[in-house]
Amino acid sequence: MEIMMQIPDLTVKHLGAPTIPSPLTGVKFIPENATVIYAKDVNEVEEELKNTGKISAFEAAGPREKIYHDPSWTHAAILTAGGLCPGLNDVIKGLTRTLMLRYNVPIVFGIRYGYQGLNPAFGYEPMLLTPDSVDSIHEDGGTVLGSSRGRQDETIMVETLKRMNIKLLFCIGGDGTLRCAHDIALEVERRGLNISVIGIPKTIDNDINYIDKTFGFETAVYATGPVISAAHNEAKGAPNGIGLIHVMGRDSGFIAAYATLANTHVNYCLIPEDPFSLYDGEHALLPSLERRLKLRKHAVIIVSEGAGQHLFKEDSEKRDKSGNKLHHNIGEFLRDTITSWGKESNIDLTVKYFDPSYLIRSLPSNGTDSVFCEMLAQHAVHCAMAGCTDVVIGHWNDRFTYVPIPVATSSRKKVDIESGLWDSVKSATWKY
Ligand SMILES: Nc1ncnc2c1ncn2[C@@H]1O[C@H](COP(=O)(O)OP(=O)(O)O)[C@@H](O)[C@H]1O
Ligand SMILES: O=P(O)(O)OC[C@H]1O[C@](O)(COP(=O)(O)O)[C@@H](O)[C@@H]1O
Numbered sequence: 001m002e003i004m005m006q007i008p009d010l011t012v013k014h015l016g017a018p019t020i021p022s023p024l025t026g027v028k029f030i031p032e033n034a035t036v037i038y039a040k041d042v043n044e045v046e047e048e049l050k051n052t053g054k055i056s057a058f059e060a061a062g063p064r065e066k067i068y069h070d071p072s073w074t075h076a077a078i079l080t081a082g083g084l085c086p087g088l089n090d091v092i093k094g095l096t097r098t099l100m101l102r103y104n105v106p107i108v109f110g111i112r113y114g115y116q117g118l119n120p121a122f123g124y125e126p127m128l129l130t131p132d133s134v135d136s137i138h139e140d141g142g143t144v145l146g147s148s149r150g151r152q153d154e155t156i157m158v159e160t161l162k163r164m165n166i167k168l169l170f171c172i173g174g175d176g177t178l179r180c181a182h183d184i185a186l187e188v189e190r191r192g193l194n195i196s197v198i199g200i201p202k203t204i205d206n207d208i209n210y211i212d213k214t215f216g217f218e219t220a221v222y223a224t225g226p227v228i229s230a231a232h233n234e235a236k237g238a239p240n241g242i243g244l245i246h247v248m249g250r251d252s253g254f255i256a257a258y259a260t261l262a263n264t265h266v267n268y269c270l271i272p273e274d275p276f277s278l279y280d281g282e283h284a285l286l287p288s289l290e291r292r293l294k295l296r297k298h299a300v301i302i303v304s305e306g307a308g309q310h311l312f313k314e315d316s317e318k319r320d321k322s323g324n325k326l327h328h329n330i331g332e333f334l335r336d337t338i339t340s341w342g343k344e345s346n347i348d349l350t351v352k353y354f355d356p357s358y359l360i361r362s363l364p365s366n367g368t369d370s371v372f373c374e375m376l377a378q379h380a381v382h383c384a385m386a387g388c389t390d391v392v393i394g395h396w397n398d399r400f401t402y403v404p405i406p407v408a409t410s411s412r413k414k415v416d417i418e419s420g421l422w423d424s425v426k427s428a429t430w431k432y
Contacts, residue, residue, distance in 0.1 A: 068386055083204065084142055110126060113148040114147045120160060155187060168196050
């Protein structure tokens with residue numbers, strides 16, 4: 001019941017009434033009032049009806065029969081900000097092709113290096129994107145536009161959009177990028193401009209709320225598989241061998257949790273959401289590891305970047321350029337701690353340490369992730385052309401949705417340790 005009471009206002013902002021017939025042909029237009037129900041099961045629906053007398057729903061994504069922006073007068077711009085993620089280039093390609101080939105938008109700018117590219121002080125010329133220029137970019141990882149972290153002044157950025165006559169701005173990024181997109185949308189509104197600001201969620205950490213699937217995450221989990229196998233082989237190749245893998249996940253342990261289920265060689269999955277201790281208590285890693293080594297002579301551990309931060313004497317003061325906390329390196333800490341503990345306990349062990357973080361993040365997307373990127377890009381263009389703004393393209397109950405940016409950024413999604421996911425991880429990782 002409590003969860004249902006917390007459902008935020010899901011109303012999406014529109015610049016004005018859509019009055020122009022869509023140039024799309026051969027598609028199934030969806031009604032203006034199409035929705036995707038928020039509740040995940042019948043009990044939730046009943047609970048909400050009982051408590052509030054209504055059923056909360058997202059606006060459904062999809063092409064509308066009438067659009068707001070006149071394509072022939074529309075310039076669009078795309079930028080990528082924050083860390084890399086598999087699939088960025090697929091999304092850039094999908095946006096460019098849908099804008100130019102389906103909606104006949106004449107100009108699509110690629111803004112260089114995130115929000116820096118909208119600040120003339122940096123002197124970055126925008127790229128002109130065309131179906132030809134983006135033809136093969138999906139084959140490469142990274143982003144052809146470049147990315148950056150760090151704040152820029154939204155008044156300067158909106159001035160640039162105005163000067164370039166940009167009517168559609170697509171910001172591909174994580175929660176920081178979306179917060180900045182929201183600031184831009186507010187500044188646009190303050191000036192009475194008709195620019196649609198559309199966020200496209202990018203997060204290798206899978207940590208954006210109200211969005212149950214984001215691109216790149218699946219590729220990241222898939223790419224972790226061979227590393228886990230290598231760690232397992234290395235662990236088995238030495239008496240008391242320990243394969244230790246450090247993966248990304250600043251504050252959310254989704255990559256580690258899913259990778260554990262995808263390759264069940266893992267014996268210990270350590271994530272920020274479920275704190276563990278080293279020596280004492282129910283969740284003590286080292287006594288358990290000792291029992292495991294006695295029994296099996298090898299072990300595999302996967303640890304998320306944000307896990308075990310409480311084990312460091314001091315809180316990390318370091319921040320990246322965007323103000324995100326830079327955690328202590330828990331992977332290296334565990335490697336060193338386990339090695340010293342082995343010496344002190346007279347256990348002849350070897351730790352083989354793997355950190356595939358950047359290798360995974362910079363890969364091109366894999367099959368189904370690429371499909372998802374193309375669909376996401378198409379929906380983002382439909383959304384923008386219809387005149388929506390301050391909105392991020394979400395995915396919920398297996399459907400594409402519109403989520404107001406303040407809702408998507410209200411908090412970060414985390415692994416729910418009461419959930420079936422974490423239960424499965426715990427079942428797959430033996431307790432010793
Ligand atoms: N609270 C915020 N308000 C406005 N802009 C922000 C905010 N947080 C981050 N940004 C900007 O968004 C961009 C990307 O943010 P960052 O946190 O580095 O990555 P991500 O979008 O992947 O979370 C940076 O240019 C950053 O300055
Ligand atoms: O070293 P970088 O490039 O600043 O990025 C490291 C961070 O980027 C991520 O991969 C993604 O974070 P963002 O969502 O902020 O881009 C985190 O998991 C990691 O903490």
